[in-house]
Amino acid sequence: MTTPLLRLTGINKSFGPIDVLHDISLEVNRGEVLCLLGDNGAGKSTLIRILSGVHKPTSGTMEMDGKAVAFDSPRDASDHGIATVHQFGGTFPLMSIGRSFFVGAEPTRRWGPLTIYDRKRANEIAVTEMRQLGITRIDDGDRLVGGLSGGERQALAIARAVHFGASVLILDEPTAALGVKEAAHVLRIVLQARRKGIAVIFITHNVVHALTVGDHFAVLIRGAKAADFRKGEKSREAITDLMAGGEQMAELEAEIESFTATHDQHA
Amino acid sequence: MTTPLLRLTGINKSFGPIDVLHDISLEVNRGEVLCLLGDNGAGKSTLIRILSGVHKPTSGTMEMDGKAVAFDSPRDASDHGIATVHQFGGTFPLMSIGRSFFVGAEPTRRWGPLTIYDRKRANEIAVTEMRQLGITRIDDGDRLVGGLSGGERQALAIARAVHFGASVLILDEPTAALGVKEAAHVLRIVLQARRKGIAVIFITHNVVHALTVGDHFAVLIRGAKAADFRKGEKSREAITDLMAGGEQMAELEAEIESFTATHDQHA
Amino acid sequence: MPSIGSLVRRPEVGSLIGMIAVLIFFSIFGGANFLSAGGAASWLNVASELGIIALPVGLLMIAGHLDLSVGSMIPASSMTIAIISGHYDLPIIVGILASLGLGLAVGFINGVLVIRTKVPSFVVTLATLFALAGLTLGLSVILSGSTSVALKGGPTAKLLFGDYLGGKFQVTLFWWIAAILIVGFILNFSRFGNWILAMGGDAVSARNAGIPTDRVTIALFMSSGLCAAFVGMSQAILYNSAQVAAGQSFIFNSIIAVVIGGVLLTGGYGSVVGIVLGTLTFSIVNQGIFYTGFDANWASLIIGVLLLAAVLMNNTFRSMALTYAPRTKSRAR
Amino acid sequence: MPSIGSLVRRPEVGSLIGMIAVLIFFSIFGGANFLSAGGAASWLNVASELGIIALPVGLLMIAGHLDLSVGSMIPASSMTIAIISGHYDLPIIVGILASLGLGLAVGFINGVLVIRTKVPSFVVTLATLFALAGLTLGLSVILSGSTSVALKGGPTAKLLFGDYLGGKFQVTLFWWIAAILIVGFILNFSRFGNWILAMGGDAVSARNAGIPTDRVTIALFMSSGLCAAFVGMSQAILYNSAQVAAGQSFIFNSIIAVVIGGVLLTGGYGSVVGIVLGTLTFSIVNQGIFYTGFDANWASLIIGVLLLAAVLMNNTFRSMALTYAPRTKSRAR
Amino acid sequence: QSKGAKIFVIGGKADDPFWSKVKKGADDAGLVAKATGGSVTWLGPQNYDNLGPDAAKLIRTALSQHPDAIVGPDWVPEAMDDAFKDVVAAGVPLIIYNSGGMDAAKRLGAMNYVGNEEYKAGLGGGEYYGSHGSKNVLCVNTLPGATNTEDRCKGIADAIAKSGGKSSQLPLPSSSFGNPTAVAEAIKAAVLKDNTIDGVITISAGDANSAANAISQASVGDKVKLASFDMDETGLQRIKAGTQLFAVDQQPYLQGYLAVSLLNGLVNYGLDLPTKPVLTGPGIVDAANVDATMAGAVAGAR
Ligand SMILES: Nc1ncnc2c1ncn2[C@@H]1O[C@H](COP(=O)(O)OP(=O)(O)OP(=O)(O)O)[C@@H](O)[C@H]1O
Ligand SMILES: Nc1ncnc2c1ncn2[C@@H]1O[C@H](COP(=O)(O)OP(=O)(O)OP(=O)(O)O)[C@@H](O)[C@H]1O
Ligand SMILES: [Mg+2]
Ligand SMILES: [Mg+2]
16 A cells, blocks of 8 residues: 555644543545544544644644644645634634635736736635535625525535645534535535545544445544544444444434334324 | 414515515424424524524514414523524533523522522533533533533533423524434433423434434425425435425435445445 | 632632732832832722722623723713712712712613614713713803812711721722622622623623623613712712813723733623732732832833733733643543 | 625715715804815814824724724834934934834734734733833933924925825825725735634634734734834924824724724724725814814714714614625525 | 932823923932932823822822922812822921912922912913914813813913903813824814914913914914914924914923922921022013023923
8 A cells, every 4th residue: 555645643632631632543545535433522623623733732743645744833734735624613704705715715816917816706616616515595705604504604614625625635524514415415525525536534423424435434432543444344333332432322222212112102 | 183382374584685484384382393404594593593582583473372472582582481502602612611501590599698609509400411411521510611522512502401491492403513422312302302291393404313303394495384294204215305405315315326336446 | 619729720810920920020129118008008099999990891891892981981970979069069968879870870871872773882982981071071161160170078978988098098999899899799609790701702692592681781881880980979079179081091991900800802701800900910010110219201111011021921821720720530531 | 896786785885874974964063164175184184194093903903903002103103203313313214214114113023922922912012002102201311301302304205294285185195095095905805805804703713724814913013003103203294393292092093983984893894995984984073073163162072972873874874784785686596 | 217318209291291391300400319319209190181189199109108308289289188288297398399389388388389370371371462462362272171271271361351352262172182183183173263363372382383283274374373381392493483472481390400409408408498489480482582492492401
C-alpha cells in the first residue's frame, strides 16, 4: 500500500485537567471514506478540530503524505487542502447565501483597475452547489442565511466544504439536520468525492449512513480508539454496540420493543 | 373517539410575501405520538413555533380540549402544559447545567424568611434527568453548558422538556445530534411519555425512528399537509418518498448503490 | 458548600487579583497615607457612589442591555429634590420621594421603549439621556431661575444620606453594601437572577423557555433609574446643592467598572462580586494616583497602564479558572 | 444590477427616511438659513469630521470591536503636528506624516493588544485612551511647556486640509467623500469586507473558515487610528492651534452615529450607507437646533426626542425591509 | 514634623489650557518649596462632569495626607465648604484661589484669597464691549450649568445692560464639547440667525479659535467683534492681527505661583501678607499690550 494521505500518531488532547483524547493513531487514505464513530462526548469533534487546525494537540504528531505537519490556524489546514464542516456554526445568519458560501475564499473579478468581489458568480455557484445537494428551493443567492431552515443551512455548509475540499474532506455529522432526500444527496456527494480520489472523514450517528459510505471505520470510546476495521469485517449489530460506547444495545432495543408491543395491544 | 387534546384548523403562516404554511389542519390525541415528517424547509419547525407560542398564525384556529386558545407568548403555551424542544438553542453556553435546565421554572427553597433558588436540588434533578437519557458522564450540575458535546447539550434540552411536559411534549428533531444509545433512550422516553397519556409531537428525518415511535403520521410538503395516516397504513418506502417531498427516492438510492458497486470492484 | 479548591478556581478570583495588584502598587507608591483610614475613605467614598449605579447597570449588561440615561438621571434627581425641598421649601421627604419616583418613572419609560420599539437600548437610553438633560435644564431655569439650587437637608436626612462616619466615610458606603447584598441575592439566589443570565445568553431561547422577558427588562431599567436617582438625591443632600450639569461621567465610569469586573459587554455572563471588584479597582486607580505624588500630568498614563494590567491579570486568571473549573475525575469519566 | 424594487426594500431606506424626517423638521423650524448653503455647510462640516472617524469605527463595530481611543488620538495627533511644525518649526509635511504615523502606530498597538490578550477591545482601547491622553499631556508640557500650541500651516497644507470652499464648506468634506468611497468599496466589493462581516457574525466560524482574523483586526484598528489622527491633524491646521484637551466627544459621538446608522452594537451587520446616513442624521439634529428659534435650554430635549424618532422610523423600515427582502416567487418556491 | 512644607493644590484638569497655566505657576513656586525639602502636589478632577462633589472629595483626599497647607478654589460653595471647614478645623493653613473671592476666604477661615472673581471678570469684559460700541453680545457657553461659566456670561450681560446693550447666552449641548467644528458651526448659525449680534465672547481660549472660524465663515468679521475669557498663543496672534478685540485675563500663572509661595513662606518662616485679597485680575489684553503678553504665552505661562 502507498503512504497514507494523513497519518496521526499518538494524539493526546486535554482541556486543563480533562483528558479528552487519549493516544489516538489513525490513517486516512486517498479515495477512501473513513467513518469516525462513537458515542456522544467520545471526542470525535475534538479530533476533527485538531485535524482542521482549530485546536493544537497536547502531544502526538500529524503527517500528510509522509511529511510532518502542524497547523497553526484553520487557514493553515485549508492551505494544506483540508476542508471541514464543523458540527455547529459555519454559516453567518446576517450574511447572504453567496457571501457566506465563499467566506474566506471569495471569488473576484476585475473592475477597471480594481479587483472586486464577484457577487454574481458567488451567488450562482452557491445556488448551484446547493442544488447538487437536493436543495432546489433556493434560487436567490442574496437571501440572508438567517432565513433558511435548519437543513438548508447545514446543506450550505456542506456544499461549501465539498466545493473547496482539495484533498481531504471532513464532515462532522453532516446529515444530522438533513431530510432523507438531502441526506441521500450528501452520501452521493461523499461517494463522488471518494471516486475523485479525495480522502473523506465522515462522522455520523446513523448506522445506515455509515454502512452505506464507509470503507474504513474507527470507533472512539471515551477518548480512546476502541476499534479500527474495514468494511465487511464486523456485523451491523457489532458496529451499533461499538457506536453506543461499547454497551449492549439489545437490551434497550428490547425495552423499546416492549413499549411498542404493549401499545399495540392497547390499540 | 374523544375530543383530541389539540386541534389545528386551517392554519396559515406567512413571513411577508413568503407563505410558509398553507391551510394546515391537524389533530393530536392524548397518549399518542404524532410524527411530523417532511423535507428540509417544508415548514415543520414553523408549525411547531406556532404551537409553542413563538409565532402567531396568520390565520386559522387552535383548540385545546375543545376550547379555542391563542398563545401570546411561549410562557402562555407552557402554562397550557405544552413543553417544546426547539431545533436550535434552548441551552445557554455560559450558564451551569442546573440553571440552564430549570430556566424559567427554577426550584426554590426557604432560607430563613427568603425564598431562594435551590441550586443543589436543581443540579441533582438535572443530572438525574440527563442520566435517564443515557448521558452518564455528567455528574456535576455546576459545569458550564458551553463545555458539553453537541449531543450532551441536545440531551439537556430534551431532558428539560420531558421533565416539564405536562400534557403535550413537542420535540423538533431531538435525535439529530444524538448517538445511537442516546437516541434509543429518547425513543424510550417518548414511549414512556405516551404511556403516561401525554400527547407527543415528534419531528425527525430518520425513518427508522419515526416508524419505531409513531402512532400517527403527518407529512408536510412545501408548507401544505400532503398526507395524514396512522401506523401500518403505508409502507416504509411510501413514507420515505413522502419525507423526501414526494419525490422518488429509488433513483437516488440506485445511484448511490452504483457508486458502492463500482468501488467494490476497485477494492 | 463549595470546597476551597473550587473557590480558588472561581472566575472572580481573577478580578480579585487584579484589584490586589493595584492596591499593592499604590501601597508602595502612596505610602502610609494611602493605607490610612482617610486614604481608604478617599477611594471607598468614590467607589460607593459609582458602585450603587454600577450594580444595576451590570445586571442590565448581563441581561444584554445598556443604560446611558443614568448620566442625566443623577442631575435630574438632584435638581428635583433641591427644587422641591430647597427652592420651594417643602419637607425633605417629599423631595426624596419625588426624586426616587422620577428615577423609577424614567426607568419605566426606558424599559417600555426598549421592548415596544425593539430599538437597541443603547439608542433608546441615549435619547432619554439627551431628553432628560434638556428637561432638567429647561425646567430648572423656569422653576428656580437658576442652574444651581441650594438645599438644606434636616439632620435626619443628613444622617441617612449625606453624612460622614468618623468624619471620613460617607454613609452611601452602607447603602452600597446594602445594594451589593440585595443585587447579589437577586443574581445568585433568586429565580429572577437566573432569568437575567438566560436573557443575556440567548434572548430568543429565554423567551421560548417561558421567561417573561418584557417584565424583566422593565424591572431592570427601573432599578437602574432608581439607583441613579438615589445617588443624585444623596449627593444633593451631602453637598447641600444641586447643579444641572453633573453626573455625565457616571455613564462611562459605570460601564467601565462593570466591564473591568468581567461582565461581558454582549451579555450573558457576569457576577456581582466581579462588579464590586471592578468598581473598587477603578476607584482605587483613579483616587490612588493622588497619593503617589506623581506629577498630575502623567496621571492618565498611569491610570491607563494600570487598568490594562489589572484587566490582563483578571483575564488570565479568569480563563484559567474557566478551563479548569469543571474538575471532574478526569479520565475516570 | 439590482432592480428598483429591491433597492426600495434595502434596509438602508430606513436610515434614509429617518434622515429625511429630521431634515424636514428643521426645514420647517429652521427656515431659510438652515436650507441656505451656509446652513447646509454647518451640519456638513460637522458631519465630515465625525464621518471620517465613524466610518472605520463602524467597520470595527461590524467586526465586533469598539475603539474608544479615538478620543485621545485626535488631540495627540493635533499636538504632534503643532509641536513638530509649530513649536519646532519643522516643515509641515514632517508634522503631517508624524501625526498620521502616530495614528497607525496606536492602532497597531490596540490591535495587537486585543488579539494577544483576548481582553475585550472596549477595555483595551479604554486603557490606551487614558494612556495616550496622559502621554500627550506629559510630553506636550515637557516639549513645548504648554498645553496649547499655535500652528501656521502653509498655503498648500491649508488648501489640502484646512480651508473652506466657497468660504463655507470645509475641505474635510472631500476627504470624507473619499473615505466613504474607499470604505464602501472595501465593505461591499472587496474580499476584506466579507471577512469583516463574517468576523462580526461569528468570530469562531470565521477563523475556522480560514479568515486571517488577527490581521483583519489589526488592520481595522490601524485604520481607525489613522482616521482619528487625520481629523486631529486637519483640525490643527484649520484652527491654527492644537490643544491637549479636545476630542473626547468623538468617542461617544462616533459610536452614536454608527448605531443610529443601523450597525449592530454586537457586530455582524451594518452598511456604509447606513453609517453615512447615521452621521448625517446626528449632525443635522445637533446643528440644526441652532437655526430654530427654540430656547437653547431645551436643545438637549429636542435632540433626544428627534434621535428617538429618527431611529424609530429607521427601525420600522429596516425590519419591514428585512422581512420582505427575500422576495422569491412566494408559494411557487 | 519633617522639614519643608508639604503643600497640596486642588485645581482643574491638568490638560485644561487654563489650569495648566495655574499648575505651571504652582510648580514653579514649588521649586522653592522643594529646595527647602517640601513638596507641591496637584490634585485635579478627571473631568468637570460632577465638579462640586469631585472637588470636595479632592479636598478630603489632600487632608488625609497630613498636609502642611492646602490651596483650593471654592467653585461650588454649597458642596465644598464643609470640606474646607474640615481643613481649617484640622489646623491646616488654607488659601482659597481662583474662585470664591475674599467672602469665601473669610467665611471659611482661610488666610487669604488669590485670584479674581468670575462675575467681575464678566463685568470687565462687558464694560470693554460697551465702551467699544457693541450692543448685542453673544456669550458662548460650552459648559452650560456650571457656576463659573454662568457667572462670566452673567457679568457680561449686566455690564452691557448698563451701556444700553444686551447679551444672550448660547449654551451648547455636551455632545459638542471639545469638538471645535461643532462649536464653530453652532456659533456661525447663531450669528447668521440674528444679524444684530455684534460681539461674540467665549468662556475659554480654545472656543475662541472656533468662534474666529465661525465669524470668518459667516463673513461678518467687520461687524462682529470677537473676545474670549483667558487666552492662548493663537488668540494673541489674532489680537495682534486685529481679528480679535480683546481677551479677559486673570493671570492664572500668578494664581498658582502666589498661592503656593504665600503658603510656603507661612509654613517655613511664619510670613503672612497683609494684602487681602490678592487680586490677579481681571485684566484686559488687547492690541495695546499684546506683544508683552505674547512672550509669556509662548512659554505656557499666559
Ligand atoms: N473546551 C472544552 N473544555 C472542556 N471540555 C471539553 C471542551 N470541549 C469538549 N470537551 C469535552 O470533551 C468531550 C468530547 O467532546 P466532543 O465534542 O469531541 O464529543 P463528540 O464525540 O463530538 O460528541 P457528539 O457526538 O455529541 O458531538 C466531552 O465530554 C466534552 O464535554
Ligand atoms: N423568519 C422567516 N422569514 C422568512 N422565511 C422563513 C422564516 N422562517 C422560516 N422561513 C422559511 O420557511 C420555510 C420553512 O422553514 P422551517 O424552518 O419551518 O422548515 P423545516 O420544515 O423545519 O425544515 P428543516 O427540516 O430543515 O428544519 C423555509 O423555506 C424557510 O426558508
Ligand atoms: Mg461532536
Ligand atoms: Mg426545522
